[in-house]
Amino acid sequence: xxxxxxxxxxxxxxxxxxxxxxxxxxxxxxxxxxxxxxxxxxxxxxxxxxxxxxxxxxxxxxxxxxxxxxxxxxxxxxxxxxxxxxxxxxxxxxxxxxxxxxxxxxxxxxxxxxxxxxxxxxxxxxxxxxxxxxxxxxxxxxxxxxxxxxxxxxxxxxxxxxxxxxxxxxxxxxxxxxxxxxxxxxxxxxxxxxxxxxxxxxxxxxxxxxxxxxxxxxxxxxxxxxxxxxxxxxxxxxxxxxxxxxxxxxxxxxxxxxxxxxxxxxxxxxxxxxxxxxxxxxxxxxxxxxxxxxxxxxxxxxxxxxxxxxxxxxxxxxxxxxxxxxxxxxxxxxxxxxxxxxxxxxxxxxxxxxxxxxxxxxxxxxxxxxxxxxxxxxxxxxxxxxxxxxxxxxxxxxxxxxxxxxxxxxxxxxxxxxxxxxxxxxxxxxxxxxxxxxxxxxxxxxxxxxxxxxxxxxxxxxxxxxxxxxxxxxxxxxxx
Numbered sequence: 001x002x003x004x005x006x007x008x009x010x011x012x013x014x015x016x017x018x019x020x021x022x023x024x025x026x027x028x029x030x031x032x033x034x035x036x037x038x039x040x041x042x043x044x045x046x047x048x049x050x051x052x053x054x055x056x057x058x059x060x061x062x063x064x065x066x067x068x069x070x071x072x073x074x075x076x077x078x079x080x081x082x083x084x085x086x087x088x089x090x091x092x093x094x095x096x097x098x099x100x101x102x103x104x105x106x107x108x109x110x111x112x113x114x115x116x117x118x119x120x121x122x123x124x125x126x127x128x129x130x131x132x133x134x135x136x137x138x139x140x141x142x143x144x145x146x147x148x149x150x151x152x153x154x155x156x157x158x159x160x161x162x163x164x165x166x167x168x169x170x171x172x173x174x175x176x177x178x179x180x181x182x183x184x185x186x187x188x189x190x191x192x193x194x195x196x197x198x199x200x201x202x203x204x205x206x207x208x209x210x211x212x213x214x215x216x217x218x219x220x221x222x223x224x225x226x227x228x229x230x231x232x233x234x235x236x237x238x239x240x241x242x243x244x245x246x247x248x249x250x251x252x253x254x255x256x257x258x259x260x261x262x263x264x265x266x267x268x269x270x271x272x273x274x275x276x277x278x279x280x281x282x283x284x285x286x287x288x289x290x291x292x293x294x295x296x297x298x299x300x301x302x303x304x305x306x307x308x309x310x311x312x313x314x315x316x317x318x319x320x321x322x323x324x325x326x327x328x329x330x331x332x333x334x335x336x337x338x339x340x341x342x343x344x345x346x347x348x349x350x351x352x353x354x355x356x357x358x359x360x361x362x363x364x365x366x367x368x369x370x371x372x373x374x375x376x377x378x379x380x381x382x383x384x385x386x387x388x389x390x391x392x393x394x395x396x397x398x399x400x401x402x403x404x405x406x407x408x409x410x411x412x413x414x415x416x417x418x419x420x421x422x423x424x425x426x427x428x429x430x431x432x433x434x435x436x437x438x439x440x441x442x443x444x445x446x447x448x449x450x451x452x453x454x455x456x457x458x459x460x461x462x463x464x465x466x467x468x469x470x471x472x473x474x475x476x477x478x479x480x
Contacts, residue, residue, distance in 0.1 A: 015039040018040070021198070024150075025194075029155070037073050051098065052098055054147040057099070057120060060125070074092065074100070105124070120143070120149040120152075126156070129162070129163065166434070167236070168236040170195075254407065268443045274320060276436050278411075280412070295400055305406070308436075343447040388449050419434075
């Protein structure tokens, strides 16, 4: 190693935990400015010195911009050590023969291009940019070493972005942990996969805090309270730019109760095989009611049960069940109760030469009717499905919500509140995210549209399906 070369040392507790961590998967993240880039580059410099030419690492990112700061910082750390950087290939050849590269990863197909290569270490930066972990998980197939290098994948990121929900769920980041922790995940073959979670806070980065003490003050100026909490404190429960920003867990989540028999029940469904399907069961509050100390207005809908066809530990990945299998399970779940109707995506009624999905389900004891109105975005004076959801979440003139969700509907609570706006079409939601339950809830609301009375606002609503409904005497709003 060249004399007088730069030797990086971990400057704080989380960075030292990162360097010393022996587990095959690490999530290192939280607040902005927490020293994540220095931590990974420094760890790799030390590991390359130990394993030499057997060390082969690649940092992956979803966009070119994501890697610019990391490459710039790598020059400050690796060049004094004697590393040589190939600008065209974006690869460092380190002084002991190891390799460190920077590459692009957007989809599982991009990971496929690396098949056949042996990598000892992988780093995925800005992991929140990925709406699901499919491309990232494919990288585990690249981690192997014939010469005994302990392989490892490191993911770094901050709260926010389309991947916030699956990251928070996978690494148990709500509430944000105070110190490093180990999470165990059971694999399909029975083996236990251990993942280390290393929380990063801006106060951990003493170099930044000393060099730029005004950085924290500037973070307080970036925008909403949610964004400040996310960037400053690493709060993964804060949702900046949420599509349904009127969602309030305290207002909309109910503890389960026994549903009165005379309340109408119905179901809604969004079909999927490779992607998840979603079935939701709802009841309509028959009269003003107090349940467990909570006031439920007449006409409000309550999601009391759900079945989300998603693989465990694989967000946004379907169960690949047939329509007949799904229908038989629905029939079992509804045994002994009276479900007035079910509303399903219109595409399930399209005849393409064989029995439709809806016909197959009917043959197995589960009847559906088409949604009729699939309008997502309001136009031409007609309310779209998203606005019908918002109207119910915002509630009546007295401030009482007109939509509630039982606390046992965990996948609704996990996915819907964190959905983001489509960056190219802000009035719609980002369909790259896990939006299947939101679509299914939209079908439920379009089957029973509700808006405030004329004293609060005047809104046109689409004609609902011809089932169990009436219009108020003054013609101003649907009361369902």
